[in-house]
Amino acid sequence: DARVTQTPRHKVTEMGQEVTMRCQPILGHNTVFWYRQTMMQGLELLAYFRNRAPLDDSGMPKDRFSAEMPDATLATLKIQPSEPRDSAVYFCASGLGWTEAFFGQGTRLTVV
Amino acid sequence: AQSVTQLDSQVPVFEEAPVELRCNYSSSVSVYLFWYVQYPNQGLQLLLKYLSGSTLVKGINGFEAEFNKSQTSFHLRKPSVHISDTAEYFCAVSDPRGGADGLTFGKGTHLIIQP
Numbered sequence: 001d002a003r004v005t006q007t008p009r010h011k012v013t014e015m016g017q018e019v020t021m022r023c024q025p026i027l028g029h030n031t032v033f034w035y036r037q038t039m040m041q042g043l044e045l046l047a048y049f050r051n052r053a054p055l056d057d058s059g060m061p062k063d064r065f066s067a068e069m070p071d072a073t074l075a076t077l078k079i080q081p082s083e084p085r086d087s088a089v090y091f092c093a094s095g096l097g098w099t100e101a102f103f104g105q106g107t108r109l110t111v112v
Numbered sequence: 113a114q115s116v117t118q119l120d121s122q123v124p125v126f127e128e129a130p131v132e133l134r135c136n137y138s139s140s141v142s143v144y145l146f147w148y149v150q151y152p153n154q155g156l157q158l159l160l161k162y163l164s165g166s167t168l169v170k171g172i173n174g175f176e177a178e179f180n181k182s183q184t185s186f187h188l189r190k191p192s193v194h195i196s197d198t199a200e201y202f203c204a205v206s207d208p209r210g211g212a213d214g215l216t217f218g219k220g221t222h223l224i225i226q227p
Contacts (some may be wrong), residue, residue: 004155033214043202043217056214071126082170091155093215098144099163101215 002026006092006104013111018080021107023092024073033093033101034067034073043091049075050097082111114139118218125193126226131190131220135203137200145186146204146215147177156202162186163208173197198225 007052013019032048047057047067057067064083069075077088091109094103102106119134137143144163147154150177160171177188186203203218 005145005159035217043214045214048214050210055210061118063122093156098210100146100161102158103148105155 002051002102004094004102004104006090006107007109008107009105010108011110013082013109014084015111017040017111019082019086019109020112021077021090021092021109023075023077023104024090025075026102027073027093029094029096029102031095031097031101032069033091033095034075035091035093037089037091037106037111038087046077046090062086079109082109084111085110113205114143114213114216116203116205117214117220118201118203118221120221122222122224124224124226127195127209128192129222130191131189131193131197133201133203133223135186135188135218137184137186137203137205139184139205139207141207141209144206144208145179147171147175147186147188147207148202148204148217149173150202151218152199160203161186168182169173193223193225195225195227196221199223 029079029088033048052069066078068078089106091106093102117140129165146157148163150156160169162179164170166211170176200220206214206215
């Protein structure tokens with residue numbers, strides 16, 4: 001059963017530390033999304049890639065967030081330095097174009 | 113830019129009663145429409161989607177939705193709910209041509225099933 005895999009599932013870190021979240025998209029999917037979910041803002045699109053090329057990252061705070069796809073099997077989202085307001089659940093999703101998105105289980109990030 | 117409005121943040125329903133979760137969208141172009149379900153501490157799971165063709169779409173777990181272009185709506189329905197349907201439901205829209213908005217989600221509706 002193909003699925004999107006995210007690691008780690010949970011991360012607690014101190015303010016100022018670097019955080020890296022990883023995502024393995026479903027094999028054959030050409031679109032990868034990063035979303036952030038909070039109670040206040042709901043689901044926010046941070047960035048997405050088409051055929052590994054970044055198409056849009058206007059939803060990300062550019063000074064501290066970066067998203068990359070070093071190869072077709074790995075997408076990463078980094079926060080440096082992390083801040084308490086970054087505490088949220090971060091979801092990766094993959095799909096074929098914009099016809100749907102399959103979500104991973106998420107990384108719950110807590111910055112103290 | 114596209115947007116989604118889910119009119120109810122919370123919907124309480126008795127078990128075995130019918131339910132409708134409302135979703136309206138705003139877009140200047142044709143759209144793809146989706147409903148996702150999220151159980152506690154889980155990712156989002158696709159319930160159903162409308163890409164083209166028949167405006168009545170059937171999904172998993174007995175859910176269905178109807179695309180109404182004139183009313184820009186895509187309401188989700190189930191004729192008889194079960195306790196296991198308690199979850200957060202999200203409506204989403206995307207532009208078939210792609211674009212900067214990706215998949216845009218509504219704020220979600222919490223479906224509460226009462227015994």
